[in-house]
Amino acid sequence: MLLPRKPADWRAKLPGSEQLILWFLVLVIALISIAPLLRLLWAALAPEGSLDLTRLLRLIASRRVSEAAFNTLWIALAATLIAVLLGLLAAWLVALTDMPGKQSWVFAFILPLMIPPQVTALACIQAISPSSPLFDLLRVSGLAPAAGEQPLYSAGGIVLLLGLHGAPLVFLSVRAGLRRVPAELVEAARITGASPAYLLFSVILPLARPAIFAGAALAFVASVGNFGIQAMLGIPGHVPTLITLVYQRLNSLGPDALPDMAVLSLLIAVMTLTGLMVSQKLGGSRDVRVVGTPRHHQQPLGRGRIAVTIAAWLWMAITLLLPLSALLGTSLTRGFGQPLSWATLTLDNYATALWGFPAIRNAFFTSLWLTLLTAILLTLAALFMAFWISWQRTRLVRLLQLSSEIAWSLPGIVTGIAAILFFLKPLPLLNISLYGTVWIILAAYLSNFLALVLRPTLAGFAQIDRALDEAAQLAGAHFLRRMWDILLPLAAPSAMAGAILVFLTALNEIQVSVLLVTADTETLGPLIIALDEGGSATLAAATGCLMIAVVLLFMGLATLLSSRLPAGVLPWRT
Known part of the structure; x- marks a missing residue:
């Protein structure tokens, strides 16, 4: 005797948290990395909407x-x-x-x-x-x-x-x-x-x-x-x-x-x-x-x-x-x-740099919070990406990893030009342009530095036994619970090392942001050149010394934490 089929539960058809997070990362990486680079390629080859190799060759041959x-x-x-x-x-x-x-x-x-x-x-x-x-x-x-x-x-x-x-x-x-x-x-x-x-x-x-x-x-x-x-x-x-x-x-x-x-x-x-x-x-x-x-x-x-x-x-x-x-x-x-x-x-130059020159003070705080936010967001993204790259290496996941590696391999000024071209016009639906704001710098940072934190995080996942995750899955733990209770604590030291490298790199970078900064969104990197070109050599020197002091401070803090980090993740440790 055949029993009548029960109607399928509509909740069973919804994607799980694992798929939702994966597709969210796909969307974000597509917006900050893949789409700007494709826009750069299109602007170079077809600025008027159609392929124009003659103009391209004429410019290169000039x-x-x-x-x-x-x-x-x-x-x-x-x-x-x-x-x-x-x-x-x-x-x-x-x-x-x-x-x-x-x-x-x-x-x-x-x-x-x-x-x-x-x-x-x-x-x-x-x-x-x-x-x-x-x-x-x-x-x-x-x-x-x-x-x-x-x-x-x-x-x-x-x-x-x-x-x-x-x-x-x-x-x-x-x-x-x-x-x-x-x-x-x-x-x-x-x-x-x-x-x-x-x-x-x-x-x-x-x-x-x-x-x-x-x-x-x-x-x-x-x-x-x-x-x-x-x-x-x-x-x-x-x-x-x-x-x-x-x-x-x-x-x-x-x-x-x-x-x-x-x-x-x-x-x-x-x-x-x-x-x-x-x-x-x-x-x-x-x-x-x-x-x-x-x-x-x-x-x-x-x-x-x-x-x-x-x-x-x-x-x-x-x-x-x-x-x-x-x-x-x-x-x-x-x-x-x-x-x-x-x-x-x-000591007047240091006093001016710290308190008497608002542009330097604003550039320092802009660089600091941008760098902290970049390190936090990229560390979270790298932890989830490392899970899929290590244990579920599908074509989509390989494409995500490849896009992050390409963005890291390209010079920062290429990322900057790509970001300007892509974010210059207002965003669809929102009708807001990121050009001239601090958010375009953040988008360029996220694109350029993702691979820097992903590599040590992958090294941390390589040391985790997958049986731990499979056992928790059999016990009924959902994806976010397994990540929070099991995988994140084990991979945290490697991810922390990557976050430190991102922080030290992004705090003083200039290649990415030199074309994106404005008078209201100045960062520390381009400010040194602006001060030197403006004839303030002593003030530029004082600002440079302060930047070196900040680098030494965070390198020292990372060294103090080195006993809790995997061997080899801090490049200055033997």
Whole structure:
């Protein structure tokens, strides 16, 4: 006997919380990442509504654009070469030798990566000013520049500072690669009588080849998109690059220049993505997979240990301490170019920066709450995304991860142009334009920094046994309950590490927000350049020192919490 079918409960047809959150994230990422990039592509290829390759080729072939593109390419390649050489040397010292004081030296070596590049450029410029101790040393050695000349205002100066800024990126990648070299191969080579030099160049470095090219790719992308150094040195030195050309044209012509700036942004994006693909191809051209235990091993420095240690710290003194001391000295004087003495010593610049200049105070608070909100929102998004990427890797989830990686790989100024193009017109239904408001900066931050917090969060989920989630699901716990009670506490340390990296990166960034800020929405990054261009060098130096103090404060707090964080998530920890 057949029983009559009961009508289906309408609530059973509703999507669960898991699907609702997933589709909400899809909608948000589509609005802040995918749609702006597609709008940028459309504006570059079809500004009038139809495909116009002739205009695109004519603009790229113009003398000014072609010169800027050539300068961008060769400067980035030269800076990458310097970064690779310095990063390899630093990774060898830290990962493979018995140099004493590694922890402090790594902190000093990583610090320039955390300091805003425009502050680094400002410090180096003032380090070669007539009032700095380095200038006196150069004058004694006969290498001092002529009066009124600044050697850093040149392509060579840009290459040098970009190379120094990219070296920590190469170091972090290569150090991780060297730690994965199996100890059995090294011990076998030693037994056969291989010298330390032969062991390094014939066994260790070939096995670290993927990590070397990965670090080179990071340095190349960072060099192409580093607005702070290129603007501080290239604009006064009349060395045009693509990123400074976008900045100057948009500032002079306004939104009318957006179609042409979309083409230049697309050219920057193609350059960086091509560099990433070439690096991946070269790094993966040989199979270097081996079987063995990635155990720590060292190459004793022997009699040269003291000399190498002194040379390493002397390098830190020249490249880090001297520029920062010059910046500090300038911030404590009454006027730029004055030598620091009891007669010129003053704290007025700091008082003005903290209390007497509303633009600086407003920029600090704007940057602070924007950065905190960005870190909180991205941490929540990364925790949920890591769940699906780790255990439910569907095509939709892979697309979300790919979009976050692409947004992170592109220079921030490309994200900024894409955000302007997409949010310039009023939003449908709401009839509100985000252009000129602080919310467009927030949208660009969320798009650009998602991958930065997602990567360590994924590492945390990789250490969680999925059986815990499955057992809770069998017990009847719904998705949000499982996330809150089981998964979030276990993944929280890794997510916290990602949030710290986002905070340190976003607080002082300039690439993303330089084209999005206005007089009412100024952030700390672009403010340094504005102060320097306005002739307030001492006030810019004081603001730069305050920014460095904030970075050191949060790095110190993160270090105090390092015992609760997964190993390796803080880049300045050995």
